Amino acid sequence: MSSSRGGPDQPPQRRITRTQTAGNLGESVFDSEVVPSSLVEIAPILRVANEVEKANPRVAYLCRFYAFEKAHRLDPTSSGRGVRQFKTALLQRLERENDPTLMGRVKKSDAREMQSFYQHYYKKYIQALQNAADKADRAQLTKAYQTANVLFEVLKAVNQTQAVEVDREIVFLVSLGIMADLAQILEAHDKVAEKTQIYVPYNILPLDPDSANQAIMRYPEIQAALLALRNTRGLPWPRDYKKKQEEDILDWLQAIFGFQKDNVANQREHLILLLANVHIRQFPKPDQQPKLDEGALDDVMKKLFKNYKKWCKYLDRKSSLWLPAIQQEVQQRKLLYMGLYLLIWGEAANLRFMPECLCYIYHHMAFELYGMLAGNVSPMTGENVKPAYGGEDEAFLRKVVTPIYDVIAKEAERSRKGISKHSQWRNYDDLNEYFWSVDCFRLGWPMRADADFFCLPIEQLRFEKHGDSKPVGGDRWVGKVNFVEIRSYWHIFRSFDRMWSFFILCLQAMIIVAWNGSGQPSSIFSSDVFKKVLSVFITAAILKLGQGRLYFISLLYHNI
Structure with missing residues (x-):
């Protein structure tokens, strides 16, 4: 399982710009x-x-x-x-x-x-x-x-x-x-x-039709990856979708799940370069027509989904990476799974500090992807299965990322810039630990607004109410899941106990040398002075006993 850090940096948004007065x-x-x-x-x-x-x-x-x-x-x-x-x-x-x-x-x-x-x-x-x-x-x-x-x-x-x-x-x-x-x-x-x-801006690969003769686009590995991505055979496009030249599977994912246009362009380059780099390591000198190797595809897929598979195993859940029985569709399905993961990651903003949260999001969206490709029919409407959050423009950002980020922002406000006690607010680690338990599936998909993950503490609910005077959140706050740090001045002694012990023992030894014989440092080698200096070990044992008592007292204070 991976970990993360705490403290929100910036809200999810389409562009990040610097401001000056x-x-x-x-x-x-x-x-x-x-x-x-x-x-x-x-x-x-x-x-x-x-x-x-x-x-x-x-x-x-x-x-x-x-x-x-x-x-x-x-x-x-x-x-x-x-x-x-x-x-x-x-x-x-x-x-x-x-x-x-x-x-x-x-x-x-x-x-x-x-x-x-x-x-x-x-x-x-x-x-x-x-x-x-x-x-x-x-x-x-x-x-x-x-x-x-x-x-x-x-x-x-x-x-x-x-x-x-x-x-x-x-x-x-x-x-x-x-x-x-x-x-x-x-x-x-x-x-x-x-x-x-x-002619739109690009990072490394110019993927427009007029750039086929560019030097970087002539590499067989790039052409093989690009050709594989453009295999959209059998994908159910939305009825109102406007076709464009040279579409690929990332365009289909954008139309279905509502990812941002620039995010799709960035992750298209990202995925092509990942596949090309692994492919060229396995086959430094290709002698045949550009064709994406299955071994390179599996290597990239293994690296991308390493944490997701560990998460599924930890929670005893089957992964949503289901491959079709028809061999000709396996490569397309793998690319769809990888493209979906990269698009989620690219648009997750600060949720990237919560990797298990991304696993939860991907688990449900990959299952929806499988249902659409398998032609599953909704028992309620009788139509083909559609994503829970629809495919409107920026639907993923507005309906998935933003609600979770709002929880992060509210918890950060409760910290009062680090003044509040750690037990009174949750940072990235605490919020991510919520997805380390099977209880996270009570959040549902689409996510329930009244789930305990979105609940606010009781004292905060008093100040945030609707027009009908009903509380915004639920009746419980998840709070801390595992370790809670309690800060006090005793931490100065506990954190630097070795330094304090070293100073005390050195002071004792110097006092013994100064008050015996000539007071010269060489007098420590005399038998009488040396025996007295050995008493520092007794002092060290006493200090260890005192340290143990302080630690026991801190545990009692924490439990109270």
């Missing part, structure tokens, strides 16, 4: 690293403004102005953390830069300036990189598409003369009055928008 923003830094978390949507706009500032300061100003307007729409009251300071600093910078950039403007209007710069950027970067696609760096091309997409968004905002939504062709015709340029810009943007959906 205007006091340390500086004069020229407005990018994604300092944008408040509630305004994270404007980070790409400010990044583009910094990028194009040297080439055209007025365009950079217009980007920042659009970012300011968007920030105000996102948080009109500036109630978010650091939002007011950030908006104030950005507004002050806009006021300083307005006149200088206006004087350096080449065209007669901001609309013409943005139009000209967008066309210039498209020709210089997008078309140039496309023409040299075999030599161009894919990261540069991805960045160029994203920048062009932001520039078009700012261009459209600059050209809008009224707040109502109108057709974009009419907006440009009225504001620009140039049909030819309009057609070119719209055509360019359509291409950029299409490519932006393909």
